[in-house]
Amino acid sequence: MNLIQAIEIRKSRRAYDPSPISPKQAALLKSRIDEYNQKSGLSIRFLEDGSFAFSGIRKSYGMFSGVRSLFIMKGPKKDPNLKEKIGYFGELLILEATVLGLGTCWVGGTFDRSGIRTGEDEELVCVITVGNIPSSQSLKERLIYKAIHRKTKSIQELCQLQGSPDAPFPAWLKTAVKAVRKAPSTRNTQKVMFLEKAGILQAYVPDTYKFDRVDLGIAKLHFELAAGGRFELGNGGAYRPSGKERTIL
Numbered sequence: 291m292n293l294i295q296a297i298e299i300r301k302s303r304r305a306y307d308p309s310p311i312s313p314k315q316a317a318l319l320k321s322r323i324d325e326y327n328q329k330s331g332l333s334i335r336f337l338e339d340g341s342f343a344f345s346g347i348r349k350s351y352g353m354f355s356g357v358r359s360l361f362i363m364k365g366p367k368k369d370p371n372l373k374e375k376i377g378y379f380g381e382l383l384i385l386e387a388t389v390l391g392l393g394t395c396w397v398g399g400t401f402d403r404s405g406i407r408t409g410e411d412e413e414l415v416c417v418i419t420v421g422n423i424p425s426s427q428s429l430k431e432r433l434i435y436k437a438i439h440r441k442t443k444s445i446q447e448l449c450q451l452q453g454s455p456d457a458p459f460p461a462w463l464k465t466a467v468k469a470v471r472k473a474p475s476t477r478n479t480q481k482v483m484f485l486e487k488a489g490i491l492q493a494y495v496p497d498t499y500k501f502d503r504v505d506l507g508i509a510k511l512h513f514e515l516a517a518g519g520r521f522e523l524g525n526g527g528a529y530r531p532s533g534k535e536r537t538i539l
């Protein structure tokens with residue numbers, strides 16, 4: 291399985307088998323973390339046993355069970371693109387873990403932050419649960435999933451082309467936006483939009499909620515994995531196509 295196939299099958303998993311993940315899987319994920327920290331300036335950490343952050347029923351709203359390992363998603367407070375990078379590299383880790391057959395879930399709110407160590411200059415943005423999962427979801431997990439997971443927005447709602455709202459989308463752009471539709475977002479709000487003006491495509495988020503920029507990083511990553519090319523950092527960051535997608539439209 292590659293990362294694109296992982297996009298297709300990933301969904302948030304909240305009921306884990308509490309057994310530790312294998313040393314081989316943990317070593318691979320830790321080496322990815324080192325690589326991404328070096329690239330981004332973040333200080334993501336793998337916490338083998340972070341079960342304490344999910345042990346209080348009140349804190350987890352009873353939604354998670356069997357949680358053990360966590361990716362601690364943190365980085366320098368002073369980085370203006372901290373949250374976007376957390377989204378981008380955290381989602382890469384999620385897709386890597388999916389390739390390994392592990393379950394994952396982004397968690398911004400429903401965990402206990404108090405026992406997680408952070409440096410003075412660091413901000414703990416959120417955590418990602420990662421662990422062994424039963425091959426099929428239990429009835430309880432399916433009911434929770436249904437309650438949280440609302441409809442997916444249409445391609446036209448997520449991507450708008452200037453002056454030609456009814457024009458057919460080029461095939462490559464459709465593929466990219468379809469990959470964005472599969473991306474996780476806070477409470478499944480799918481707020482990230484792609485707007486084209488004068489041949490330049492930009493990724494925007496309203497930036498009215500504390501995790502909007504995390505969602506922005508996640509959406510940009512899904513787009514890039516499907517279409518190639520790179521987005522500039524920032525809200526409104528422009529898309530720079532790779533060689534094969536030199537023209538936007």
Ligand SMILES: Cc1cc2nc3c(=O)[nH]c(=O)nc-3n(C[C@H](O)[C@H](O)[C@H](O)COP(=O)(O)O)c2cc1C
Pocket residue numbers: 300301302303353395396397398399400401416438439440472473474475476477478501504505508
């Ligand atoms: C930044 C962020 C924070 C999230 N925080 C929580 C959370 O606190 N609790 C939770 O149960 N799910 C949380 N989620 C998971 C979303 O609810 C989930 O991704 C969304 O409903 C889409 O479902 P899917 O991931 O299965 O595609 C979060 C997702 C993101 C991207």
